Amino acid sequence: MNPALPVTAARAALARCHACHLLSRMKPLAPGSHAHCPRCGAALHLRKPDSLARAWALTLAAYILYIPANTLPIMTVVSMGHGEPDTILSGVRVLIAGGLWPLALLVFFASVVVPVLKLLALTCLLISVQRKSRWRPRDRTVLYRITEVVGRWSMIDVFMISILVALVKLGAIATIEPGAGALAFAAVVVVTMFAAMSFDPRLIWDALENPDER
Amino acid sequence: MMSDPHSPTFPPPVTDALVACHDCDLLYRKRPLREGEKARCVRCGALLYTRKPNSIERSLTLALAALILFVLANVYPLLDFQFQGRAQQSSVLSGVRELYAQGMWALAVVVFVASILAPLLKILALLYVLLPLHFGRRPWWMAQVFRWIETLHPWAMTEVYLLGVLVAFVKLSDIATIVPGVALYSFAALIVAMAATDAALEPEAIWERLETRR
Ligand SMILES: [Zn+2]
Ligand SMILES: [Zn+2]
Ligand SMILES: [Zn+2]
Numbered sequence: 001m002n003p004a005l006p007v008t009a010a011r012a013a014l015a016r017c018h019a020c021h022l023l024s025r026m027k028p029l030a031p032g033s034h035a036h037c038p039r040c041g042a043a044l045h046l047r048k049p050d051s052l053a054r055a056w057a058l059t060l061a062a063y064i065l066y067i068p069a070n071t072l073p074i075m076t077v078v079s080m081g082h083g084e085p086d087t088i089l090s091g092v093r094v095l096i097a098g099g100l101w102p103l104a105l106l107v108f109f110a111s112v113v114v115p116v117l118k119l120l121a122l123t124c125l126l127i128s129v130q131r132k133s134r135w136r137p138r139d140r141t142v143l144y145r146i147t148e149v150v151g152r153w154s155m156i157d158v159f160m161i162s163i164l165v166a167l168v169k170l171g172a173i174a175t176i177e178p179g180a181g182a183l184a185f186a187a188v189v190v191v192t193m194f195a196a197m198s199f200d201p202r203l204i205w206d207a208l209e210n211p212d213e214r
Numbered sequence: 215m216m217s218d219p220h221s222p223t224f225p226p227p228v229t230d231a232l233v234a235c236h237d238c239d240l241l242y243r244k245r246p247l248r249e250g251e252k253a254r255c256v257r258c259g260a261l262l263y264t265r266k267p268n269s270i271e272r273s274l275t276l277a278l279a280a281l282i283l284f285v286l287a288n289v290y291p292l293l294d295f296q297f298q299g300r301a302q303q304s305s306v307l308s309g310v311r312e313l314y315a316q317g318m319w320a321l322a323v324v325v326f327v328a329s330i331l332a333p334l335l336k337i338l339a340l341l342y343v344l345l346p347l348h349f350g351r352r353p354w355w356m357a358q359v360f361r362w363i364e365t366l367h368p369w370a371m372t373e374v375y376l377l378g379v380l381v382a383f384v385k386l387s388d389i390a391t392i393v394p395g396v397a398l399y400s401f402a403a404l405i406v407a408m409a410a411t412d413a414a415l416e417p418e419a420i421w422e423r424l425e426t427r428r
Contacts, residue, residue, distance in 0.1 A: 004256055005241040009234035012241055016234040019361040020421055023232050039421065040357030095385070103384055106377075141237050141258045152371050155328060159371075159378025160385070162309035162325045165316065167295045167302050167386065178318045186324045193368060205238040205258070 008209065010202070015044040048200040052130060058195035059122045065188045066115065072181030075161050079174040087181060088112060088157065110156045111185070118154075118192055121147045125199060132207040144201045151196060154189045158182055236260050269416035270423060274344040276414055280337050280407040286400035288330065292379055293398065297390035305397060306330055306375075332370040333408065339363045340411065347423055356424065360417075373405045 009016055014023040017037040024044055029035060035044040073085030086094065088111045095104035121143055128140060161182050168176045233242050238258040247253060247265040255262055266272075291303040306329050313322035339359050346353040353359065379398065386392055 005232075005243060007241050008239040009232075009241050010239055014232070014234065014241070016236070016239075019364060020357065021233070021236075021417065022230070022421075023234055040361060042357075042361055098388070100384060103381060107381065137238070138258050141260075145237070148368075152368065152374050153377075155371055155374045156378045156381060158321070159309075159325065159329065159375045160382045162313055162321075163293070163304055163379050163382040164386070166304040166309040166312040167293060167382070169302055169312075173298065173300070178313055178316055178321060183318060183321050186321055190324065197368070201237045202239040205240075 008202075008205070010046045010206075011209065013046075015046050017042050017044060047202060047206075048198060051198055051200040051203060052126060054198035055122065055195050056126055058191050058198060059119060059126065062115075062119055062188050062191045062195060065184050065191060066119070068184040069115075069181055069188050070112075070185075072184060073179035074157065074181040074185060075164065075179050076177045077168075077174065078177060083177070085179060088185065091157070107157060110153050114150055114154050115188055115192065118147055118151050118196075122192070122195055122199065125204070129203045129207070134207050137204050137208060140204050141201050144196075144199065144204070148196050151189060151193050155186070158186045158189070233262055235262060263418055264416060266414060266416045266419070269414060269419040270344055270347055273340070273411050273414040273416075274348055276407055276411040277337055277340045277344060280404060280411055281341065283400050283404040283407055284334060284337060287397045287404050290396035290400065292395050292401070293383060294393040294395055295386065295390055296393070303395070327369060328371040329375040332366050333372050333404075336363060336366045336370050337408070337411075339366070340415075343420065347420065352424060360420070370408070372401070372408060376401050376405060 005012075009023060013026050015026045015035065016023055017040060019042040020037060020040040022037060022039045024035070024037060026035060026044065026046060036042065037044055070088055073087055074091065076083045076085045088107075092104050092108045092112070095101075095107060125140060125144055125147075128135065161176075161178055164176045165178055168174055231244055233244050233253075234240070235242070235255040235258060237260040238255060240255060240257050242253070242255075242262060244263070245253070247263070249265055249267045252264045253262040254260065288306055291305050293304050295302040295304070310322050310326045310330070313319075313325060339362050342359050343353055343356055343363070346356075376398075379401070383392055383394070
């Protein structure tokens with residue numbers, strides 16, 4: 001077991017450097033000025049700055065982008081002169097129709113289930129932190145870690161399109177054109193990654209700090 | 215030393231002896247670990263610090279291997295596509311180029327950053343830090359470059375990209391003949407090499423060696 005001191009770093013006025021993890025004493029600063037890590041020069045904060053506001057803004061933006069990502073075509077397969085637009089879901093349906101079950105499941109999971117669950121998880125975390133909830137902090141921390149790791153896998157379809165577009169250029173026989181849905185979808189993934197990065201999991205535990213305050 | 219009566223008495227200032235949990239901010243007194251041991255947070259389960267054998271030399275070797283594999287993965291074709299006497303090859307870069315040619319420049323940027331730029335910069339930044347350290351020198355701008363490595367990490371989506379290529383491969387394989395290229399195997403090996411580099415890396419060891427070089 002580790003010898004845990006019964007205090008958090010923030011209560012001891014120690015800031016953990018984001019980059020090199022060194023602990024530094026935070027002295028009172030003039031407004032607008034910044035403390036910097038003496039070892040690596042990164043800006044020091046007790047908590048990520050404006051964590052909740054930034055994470056909320058990015059999460060809401062991702063919810064909005066999620067609509068065009070699923071309704072606009074992600075690509076159009078043009079064969080023999082006529083084209084069929086594919087959305088994320090119709091792409092999954094085509095895979096099922098072709099008997100490619102494992103692949104259909106993979107794409108469905110990565111492109112539909114993961115982004116939705118990730119957005120819902122972020123929303124839960126944000127609401128619980130805002131309400132200073134003291135409910136199962138350890139489980140919520142694990143939820144945050146999963147949210148952070150799993151988001152990038154949603155890019156599978158975007159990368160698949162980039163390969164299809166390059167491969168299928170068969171003159172009059174067939175071409176594949178990328179659609180605006182693919183762009184919206186990539187934006188959902190990137191924006192949600194930024195949202196998860198701006199959330200500070202230590203806020204979950206801060207609610208346990210002052211039991212008499214609430 | 216004279217003490218200022220107006221300032222509170224500070225416990226040890228900037229310190230290496232203490233460590234704060236990344237996820238819940240609980241403070242710990244550091245204790246020496248044996249090689250291969252890990253210290254975890256008792257409250258939230260996060261990894262606090264580890265001690266890895268020969269961290270700098272091993273991660274340096276693996277990063278060099280990753281660089282070679284990265285070059286192979288980008289020089290050779292990923293997939294060969296043959297359909298009714300027509301043939302087409304795709305590489306990582308040709309996918310990006312085709313997206314750009316079809317007017318989806320933002321999508322081209324996302325694919326380029328995730329599959330080429332971020333992984334390459336990450337490998338180069340690691341080599342930039344590890345090579346001089348291995349020869350007992352302090353690299354210029356070491357702290358800044360080291361900070362980039364952590365920033366770049368989530369954006370290097372090599373393994374997700376490979377999965378996207380495999381989905382495209384299976385999708386096309388019943389309408390055309392698809393032959394995997396050298397780059398596909400190099401890409402798979404690159405993922406292993408990058409994961410092994412991350413596993414061998416121990417930031418504390420790097421900062422420690424740096425401190426002794428000052
Ligand atoms: Zn630092
Ligand atoms: Zn700041
Ligand atoms: Zn912890």
